[in-house]
Amino acid sequence: ETGVTQTPRHLVMGMTNKKSLKCEQHLGHNAMYWYKQSAKKPLELMFVYNFKEQTENNSVPSRFSPECPNSSHLFLHLHTLQPEDSALYLCASSQDGAGGETQYFGPGTRLLVL
Amino acid sequence: ILNVEQSPQSLHVQEGDSTNFTCSFPSSNFYALHWYRWETAKSPEALFVMTLNGDEKKKGRISATLNTKEGYSYLYIKGSQPEDSATYLCASLSTAGGTSYGKLTFGQGTILTVHP
Numbered sequence: 001e002t003g004v005t006q007t008p009r010h011l012v013m014g015m016t017n018k019k020s021l022k023c024e025q026h027l028g029h030n031a032m033y034w035y036k037q038s039a040k041k042p043l044e045l046m047f048v049y050n051f052k053e054q055t056e057n058n059s060v061p062s063r064f065s066p067e068c069p070n071s072s073h074l075f076l077h078l079h080t081l082q083p084e085d086s087a088l089y090l091c092a093s094s095q096d097g098a099g100g101e102t103q104y105f106g107p108g109t110r111l112l113v114l
Numbered sequence: 115i116l117n118v119e120q121s122p123q124s125l126h127v128q129e130g131d132s133t134n135f136t137c138s139f140p141s142s143n144f145y146a147l148h149w150y151r152w153e154t155a156k157s158p159e160a161l162f163v164m165t166l167n168g169d170e171k172k173k174g175r176i177s178a179t180l181n182t183k184e185g186y187s188y189l190y191i192k193g194s195q196p197e198d199s200a201t202y203l204c205a206s207l208s209t210a211g212g213t214s215y216g217k218l219t220f221g222q223g224t225i226l227t228v229h230p
Contacts, residue, residue: 002157042118043158043203043220056217090158099146099207099218102160 003027006091006106013081014114021076021109023091029104031097032074034066035090037108043090049074050097081113118206120221127194128229134190135224137204141185148218149178149189150203158203161189194228201225 004025013019025032034046048056049068063085065077074091090108094101119138127133139147149161162171167182175192191198205218 002159004157040222042222043205045217045219048217058217099209100163100165102163103148103218104160105150105157107155107157 002104002106004091004093004104004106006089006109008109009107010110010112012112012114013078015081015083017081018077018079020078021089021091021111023074023076023106025072025074025091025093025104025106027093027104029093029095030071031094031101032068032071033092033094033103034074034076035092035105036087037090038084038087046076048097055097078111081111083113086111086113118204118219118221120202120204120224122224123222124225124227126227126229129194129196131194131228132190132192133194133226134188135202135226137187137189137206137221139185139187139204139206139219139221140208141182143208144182144185144206145209146207147180147182147187148205148207149187150205152201152203152223153199161202191226194226196228196230199226199228 007022032049035043037043046060047066052068063080067075088108091106092103094103121136147164150158152158162178164180169180177190180187201223203223205220
């Protein structure tokens, strides 16, 4: 148990659906991250939030829309996704977003886009 | 080296064997190197964060070394146990403009299987 929870754990959606992934951390951290792992590819950073402000967008398509209402919660809103967006989406948090900090990961949401 | 590369991709060892694997990363503007352990259906778990050239860290039977000048890190597992079976990920962070904030770049991982 890392102190980072993600819901749902599994999600199947059609290309016209809108869904949201939720991440919550109980560690008192100020930085939160979304990562994507596609089949046979390395973990890839998508977004970084520090103190609720987005500090990194790694050229992610606009069909992925993050939201960070407070330091404990992070959402990833999904709309008009493509089958190639099927992947494991991981959330992580760290104390203040500095590179020398340990990141604590959630268990991920396995997304299948039909 | 432009990306983070890990070798080997997979490794099968017998219980009790010692093993090691490599992470290669860009040495320019280096800031930090992370190692994570990822068991199937679980969250990636942090093992080490290393920043200093020549640094060596140890956690139980697992240790890691860092060479920032040549851009590599080794992870060692002494006396492997079946519960060590997992994917071991490394990730590097380079600075830009003097800041340590930015993105971790992950390697593809080394899949370790320890047979009883």
